[in-house]
Amino acid sequence: MTGVPKIELAGLRKAFGPNRVLDGVDLAVEAGESLTIIGQSGSGKSVMLKCILGLIRPDGGSIRVDGEEIIGLGEREMARVRAKFGMLFQGGALFDSLPVWRNVTFALTQGRNRDGARMRAIAQENLERVGLGPEVLNLRPSELSGGMQKRVALARAIAPRPEIIFFDEPTTGLDPIRADVINDLITSLVTDLGATAITITHDMASARKIAHRVAMLYQGRIIWVGPRDRLYDSGNPYVDQFVQGNAEGPIR
Amino acid sequence: MTINSVAGAIIALFAWIGRIAIAALATVGRLTLFAANAIRRGLTPPYYPAKFFEQLSHIGWFSLPVVGLTAIFTGAALAQQTFTAGSRFNATSTVPAIVVLGIVRELGPVLVGLMVAGRVSSAMAAELGTMRVTEQLDAMTTLRTDPFRYLIAPRLFASVIALPLMVMIANAIGIFGGYLIAVYKLDFNAVGYLKVTREYLELTDFMMALVKAAVFGFFIALMGCYHGFRAAGGAAGVGEGTRNAVVSAFILILLSNLIITVIAFG
Numbered sequence: 001m002t003g004v005p006k007i008e009l010a011g012l013r014k015a016f017g018p019n020r021v022l023d024g025v026d027l028a029v030e031a032g033e034s035l036t037i038i039g040q041s042g043s044g045k046s047v048m049l050k051c052i053l054g055l056i057r058p059d060g061g062s063i064r065v066d067g068e069e070i071i072g073l074g075e076r077e078m079a080r081v082r083a084k085f086g087m088l089f090q091g092g093a094l095f096d097s098l099p100v101w102r103n104v105t106f107a108l109t110q111g112r113n114r115d116g117a118r119m120r121a122i123a124q125e126n127l128e129r130v131g132l133g134p135e136v137l138n139l140r141p142s143e144l145s146g147g148m149q150k151r152v153a154l155a156r157a158i159a160p161r162p163e164i165i166f167f168d169e170p171t172t173g174l175d176p177i178r179a180d181v182i183n184d185l186i187t188s189l190v191t192d193l194g195a196t197a198i199t200i201t202h203d204m205a206s207a208r209k210i211a212h213r214v215a216m217l218y219q220g221r222i223i224w225v226g227p228r229d230r231l232y233d234s235g236n237p238y239v240d241q242f243v244q245g246n247a248e249g250p251i252r
Numbered sequence: 253m254t255i256n257s258v259a260g261a262i263i264a265l266f267a268w269i270g271r272i273a274i275a276a277l278a279t280v281g282r283l284t285l286f287a288a289n290a291i292r293r294g295l296t297p298p299y300y301p302a303k304f305f306e307q308l309s310h311i312g313w314f315s316l317p318v319v320g321l322t323a324i325f326t327g328a329a330l331a332q333q334t335f336t337a338g339s340r341f342n343a344t345s346t347v348p349a350i351v352v353l354g355i356v357r358e359l360g361p362v363l364v365g366l367m368v369a370g371r372v373s374s375a376m377a378a379e380l381g382t383m384r385v386t387e388q389l390d391a392m393t394t395l396r397t398d399p400f401r402y403l404i405a406p407r408l409f410a411s412v413i414a415l416p417l418m419v420m421i422a423n424a425i426g427i428f429g430g431y432l433i434a435v436y437k438l439d440f441n442a443v444g445y446l447k448v449t450r451e452y453l454e455l456t457d458f459m460m461a462l463v464k465a466a467v468f469g470f471f472i473a474l475m476g477c478y479h480g481f482r483a484a485g486g487a488a489g490v491g492e493g494t495r496n497a498v499v500s501a502f503i504l505i506l507l508s509n510l511i512i513t514v515i516a517f518g
Binding site: 050053054055075079082083085086087089090091093094095096106107110111112113156160 | 293298300302303383386387388390391392393394395396397398402
């Protein structure tokens with residue numbers, strides 16, 4: 001874990017009107033590392049990931065991916081950088097007009113109807129990786145349960161074998177057993193594919209299981225970063241209150 | 253005291269007018285950028301011809317029944333009204349001329365535009381708005397596919413192509429509707445009616461109708477895509493975007509129709 005960080009944020013700022021969502025975020029993620037970001041709902045965790053993906057234009061600061069500054073890149077250059085990323089969206093964000101297998105291979109076909117047989121095989125292989133059989137290939141996303149949608153979305157995110165994967169609340173809305181299946185999947189994807197991962201979660205069990213390091217975002221800044229073993233004895237009153245879920249404390 | 257409060261009220265009024273003017277200009281600016289972006293990216297690869305033809309059939313083919321019905325009823329009603337009004341001063345012979353001019357120059361393009369806007373702008377805004385609030389548009393971007401090229405440009409281009417084709421069909425059906433009433437109810441001579449119709453049907457009118465239709469098609473898709481793309485805030489936001497798409501498409505169709513009519517026929 002030496003050399004240039006895979007992702008490096010410095011002084012990242014983004015405001016929506018008077019609401020300063022990101023107010024100077026500094027964070028470095030090493031290649032092959034799994035970092036979990038915790039923080040209250042609406043604290044800007046998703047906004048931070050969307051800034052890195054170029055989906056939201058930050059107001060200021062710096063975002064470096066493999067040492068390359070990506071703020072201000074043109075459309076084509078940004079598309080090249082995005083090819084390094086995969087993202088699991090909170091609600092899955094599957095394309096409901098397309099069958100499962102076209103969803104999973106969307107990044108490879110870029111939405112075209114080509115290479116049907118080969119794409120089905122690739123879809124099946126990636127679905128197997130997330131524990132789904134070939135019987136879901138032809139289903140529409142609306143025909144799947146919430147947990148299955150999340151797994152299909154996971155298969156779609158990993159199909160192009162991205163170097164970096166973002167998971168936005170991967171276990172939210174799942175029962176504890178399904179949630180743990182997703183945790184195992186994320187852990188094995190990071191290990192097997194050698195990917196760098198950033199996960200947003202409110203689920204402390206999940207954070208402890210999948211993270212190498214944990215960072216807490218509060219009032220637009222990273223107020224604590226540490227190894228996952230220190231999560232419950234961070235010495236930081238904000239982190240303590242958050243991980244223990246106390247209504248009383250410095251966070252109101 | 254009173255002078256101060258009057259001055260204050262006047263300043264408040266100007267500030268209010270200013271805010272509205274700035275908001276209107278900002279909207280025009282955003283729309284122009286959006287449209288320019290869609291056209292520029294739609295004209296550069298990767299292209300999605302399959303999406304274009306899919307939209308062409310959505311916008312054109314599946315709108316034909318409603319457009320055909322609108323045209324035949326309107327043509328028929330126009331013939332009846334012209335006859336009734338004309339009979340007061342012995343001008344019933346103007347029926348075929350009024351029908352052909354009225355349909356081709358105004359009613360054909362405008363009614364097709366409005367009917368298709370009601371059908372298509374709303375559907376586009378609802379679909380793209382849902383994709384926006386469920387993060388499907390963000391997902392598409394991260395999957396290396398540009399929504400402007402994949403979703404918006406095919407809709408915009410298909411709509412610009414489909415509307416003139418539909419207006420041609422609607423014009424023919426509308427004139428036929430007038431013919432039916434005139435010949436079978438008002439006892440016009442069939443051959444004579446068609447002869448007058450042909451005399452009054454000029455190429456420039458026909459071409460103007462197609463130009464109008466293309467402009468309307470552009471606004472129909474632009475409003476649907478723009479309001480869908482900007483939808484925010486869940487189901488309520490999608491509903492609002494859909495409503496705004498239809499209302500703004502209607503207004504732009506009627507306004508651009510007036511402008512084109514005044515320039516071309518004024």
